[in-house]
Amino acid sequence: MSEDLSMRQQSILQFLQDFIDEKNYPPSIRDIQQGCDISSTSVVDYNLKKLEEKGRIRRDREVSRAIELLGASGERRPTTVSVPLLGAIAAGRPIPTPPDSVSPGAYETRIEVTAEQVDGRSNVFALRVEGDSMVDALIQDGDIVILEATRSADDGEMVAVWLRDENETTLKRFYHEGARVRLQPMNREMEPIYAAADNVEVHGRVVTAIRRSF
Secondary structure, rough: OOOOOOOOHHHHHHHHHHOOOOOOHOOEEEEHHHHOOOOOOHHHHHHHHHHHHHHOOOOOOOHHHHHOEEEEOOOOOEEEEEEEEEEEEEEEOOEEHHHHHHOOOOEEEEEEEEEEOOOOOEEEEEEEEOOOOOHHHOOOOOOEEEEEOOOOOOOOOOEEEEEEEOOEEEEEEEEOOEEEEEEEOOOOOOOOOOEEEHHHEEEEEEEEEEOOOO
């Protein structure tokens, strides 16, 4: 650590590095306060300002968790993107979910991911996975999937689909089979779901997954 930093600033900087390395997104002010055992968020904010002045971080105060680490050589960490977390989706059997809950316009909670994770896409949203039918694709119960909003899918793509007649949503691999669609789980112990093509409404294709933190 640089000698121009106070012990507290060194502690905060180390916490930022460890947090981002583990979770792939920056901590909140409250995370820093708790992780560094600091008395108040105002003290955290003061020290973050000092780290900015010393060229160790970059912040965007208009975006939650938007703290970017700057190395001694000036190399920048990936910038972050704020993604709406819309709720849960079943990766086992379908579960009832209102249609607007998988609409990118309906959300209250957001998560931060790197721009690299979404490959520069802007029309993305996140869903928390429930169930274990996608475990062979390394997506487990409690993980978060980031999806690109779309109404179409190619064979083999992993998608969030709405089953109109059943009023249910699910996460599966998508295959056209004539007048029907096969929704294939990625779990060898589970059977596929077959549905009439006009009963299946695609809402998004998976871009990446974020493993659950324990």
